[in-house]
Amino acid sequence: MISPKLTRRGLFAATGGALILAACSDDSTESSDTKPSTGDSTGDTPGSGAEQAGGTEPYEVVVAISRDPEQLDPHKTGDNAEFIWNNVYEPLYRRSVDGSEVLPLLAAELPTQIDDTTWEIPLNPDARFASGDPVTAADVAYTIESIVHNDLVLSIGDRLEGIASAEAVDDLTVRMTTKTVDPIFLSRLTYGLIVQEGQREVEGWPQSGHNGSGAYTFDSWEPGSQVHLTRRDDYWGEDVSAAPSTVVVRIIPDKATQLLSLENNELDIVPELSPDQARTAPVSARVSGTDSTLIRTNTLNGRPLATPELREAGSLAIDRQAIVDVLFEGDATVAECQIAPATEFGHTVGLGEAEYDPDRARELVAEFYDGTPLSFIAGAGFSPKHSDVAQAVAQNLQDVGFNIDLQITDSREVLAAQFGSKDGFADLLLWTTNAELFEAIQSMQWVRGDHGFSAVQNDVVDAAVAEVLSTTDVAARQAAYDTINRTTCEEHLNYYLYYLDDFYGISEDIAWTPRAEGWIILKDIRPA
């Protein structure tokens, strides 16, 4: 009676073995089809394909991101995978690498203003989708209309919200109207990725059927693992034959693993590094001073910081230089008392840095503070070292006598606290913004039109913000920004902390310059 026993054992062993083999074979298939780099399918330690590249030989580049794309809809992403869609699809205009000017892409030239709210945009007659169809005015009108007039709740909708309508005048001319005078109309158009007319109605969209005009086609997405893109050899624009022939975007949640993979030559680009992380990369690149970190105070609802002296005490208590020196080891710059650094539009000359005087802060706290706890919210992972900065600031404030209730949470909670209702406003909120590329965001620091209240509750600032948003006169806008900057600085409505560069880790096998707007445009990459 041995054989039945053996049979049962054998059955267990076979079942277990089959399960493991099934799992193995599944991954082996992935390995050969979608290997993360140029390592062979037997699993040898992969090396970046760029290292084997010479001239225009096909090569592969591997880029790391921390989270899966949330959606496959190019208009619904707002996460770190957004750059993928900026390689598959294209907007009418794109900023230059240094961000200083807006250049035509699918458009043939800059828009012509017909009247205060009407613009006409000529299209590039050479532009083609991957299918070979030309990019027409009807496609542009369809895209813009589908973004601004639907219930899809597209995450890029807010960037285009000033646009009221779009229509095709002829095959190669689009007419757009804005809701009001819109000084940032051109900036808005750098965000609307153009899809072909009827794209949203295609069966299977957006899981399949991507047909963009960009230099890369979207091949596949393995959730939790990787995204594959392939270069279009028939790309309608400039010669892209020296760009990577294939690109793998690998989802690696842990930053330490990303850096180790970069060091091990399994990755070519790792974005969103802190300065100390960038120092460990084989090659690091930076885009200077575009991110401005500040603390927004809450002057609403009779909270303690509605008292000007307490706001001043808070500002005087923060040792900005120590934060820059210790936490960023000199790779950040103490902010002037405003969001925009000197290189950006909207900067006010001569405001200088906020003063640090903890003794004076202590006196003000002793005189005006009743001990009500101040809620302070910051997002871990929102920007490099945010939690460290939040803890340092909280300690500074506690040292002068404030009672701080610090909450370090995820980015979404921070955004909710910044853009949510009045009741949810934290007393202090650590916030990083990019002042350069989207002025609307700069204005949104002060007034949240969607929710109908001013975050600063200051008539002078509110009027200046309205001016910034409603005139195209550059001098008038600068004057309004000057008013905003001086008032918020003098009234201590925000505590401006530091300007920080964007840091990237890059392998030694590629040559690539990061762009000011933070997207990785793959056709810019060359072998080293």
Added chain:
Amino acid sequence: MLQVFVKRTFRGLVLAFVAVNLVFFVVHVIGDPVGRSLPLDATPEQYAARAESLGFDRPLWEQYTDYVGDVARLDFGDSISTQAPAMGSVLTRFPRTFLLVGVGMGLTALIGIPTGVILATTKRRWVDRLGNSLTLTALSVPQFWLGILLILVFSLKLGWFPTSGIGGWKHVVLPSIALAIGPLGKTIQITQVTLRDELQKPYIRTARAKGLSEGRVLYHALRNAGVAVATVFSHETILALAGYTVLVETVFAWPGIGSLIAEAISNLDIPLTSAVVVAVLLVVVVANSLVDIMYRRLDPRIARGLK
């Protein structure tokens, strides 16, 4: 045997019912799945439209009955965040976790049990001390730290294995070791302690007095120690299959069920969370049943209800 399966299946069904109910009510009470699926500055109209499209505008009891009905038919719908079929995501991720856990626990068994036997039978104190130190180290090392250390040594310094991701067999090695190290410590410890205990018992003295070879004696002792070892081993395996692999998956960018659970919960994604919970429960119930069967094979007294 059939009785065991029926009992286990019934318990599993009850557990699944409780769990899916918990998912539904907890997500509704503590979170806002509609808001979570929208940009933060969505207007009230957009919120209402999304709530309607997801069916969250209906009375709670109606949502509940539909939800339970769908789950009973194993129809979990599409994930709120990715809009891909929820069960499809689970079925894609589970085989990867099976692979990771299979290799990791295989290593645990292959190394842990023999090491435990050696430590239990050795007369040399230094071996005993060394073994105890290694066991304690294995039990104390945090998985994520070990993961980074393994990458540093075996990927960066030696270049033997890739740092992360999925692919060929080499991709499995480091995450499996990181996963195995904790259970390995426990397995060695429990094998050593229970076997040493068994070897002190009178029946072992009798067996030796009867002239049985030391190997045969050890076999009998080991078989009796097996229930305790199997309990610890299966407990660790079931925990890993239930998603305790999340840290290892994060460090090694291994897209398994642990990271899917984390994503589903952080997005308050009811369909995906329910699909994961039911699938994990199913695996746990099946694994527990297999463990029951194993117990009966190891100790016939359990089958006869004597123990």
